[in-house]
Amino acid sequence: MEAAFPEPLRRAIRALSLLPGLGEKSATRLALYLVSRPEKAKELSAALAELPRVKLCRECGNFTEDELCGFCRHPERDPSVICVVEDPAALSVIESAGIFRGRYHVLHGLLSPRDGLGPEELRLPELLERIRRNGVREVLLGLSPTAAGEATAAYILELLRDYPVRVTRLACGLALGMEVRYADPLTLKRALLSREILK
Ligand SMILES: [Zn+2]
Structure with a gap:
């Protein structure tokens, strides 16, 4: 069966679904939201990348x-x-x-x-x-x-x-x-x- 989503999107869904309170459904919803708003996705990933400094x-x-x-x-x-x-x-x-x-x-x-x-x-x-x-x-x-x-x-x-x-x-x-x-x-x-x- 062909995957419905390309690999970067599937990867984002997998990563999001591992967060507390987010099941696969909400993870998919968030990932689909972010994929259609690249600026927001970049902003979010930049903010998250800084977290390990804390x-x-x-x-x-x-x-x-x-x-x-x-x-x-x-x-x-x-x-x-x-x-x-x-x-x-x-x-x-x-x-x-x-x-x-x-x-x-x-x-x-x-x-x-x-x-x-x-x-x-x-x-x-x-x-x-x-x-x-x-x-x-x-x-x-x-x-x-x-x-x-x-x-x-x-x-x-x-x-x-x-x-x-x-x-x-x-x-x-x-x-x-x-x-x-x-x-x-x-x-x-x-x-x-x-x-x-x-x-
Ligand atoms: Zn202190």
Whole structure:
């Protein structure tokens, strides 16, 4: 049987269909869209080609093009307060509330035994190392009030039991079960202003 599409198009469909959330049908739809708009296809491929330059900040784990991200390099961000977040999306939403002036620590996940995510998969040793090294006063848990977020918060609280740091978390305003990355800046502003002291 003759292939309906030429090889470059089939290759694009194959590559797109490997992306999360895209089955072969949507991949085909996207590829057909792009093949008829060569300028868009070039723009997209140029943007994607730059992605491998993005790496994790060696201090906080946020995405960055350099060794250190903008927050970790910023002379006016307080290094003695660290806000722990699940992922860069949550960081970006907390930052957009415009209240927090400390540094961040990105876990890249939450404890979730079901998905095989244990403490060793999260960037917790790096957090402890920062606390020891930088004279951290406060660890603010900016985690979602979901089951996985609560389990992770409890784990970190236990981990920090013998460390001379205050542990706080985002307080009222965040509805139970809501993910930080979907919260609106105003809600987060309230949650940041009235954080709850855990330890
Ligand atoms: Zn950083």
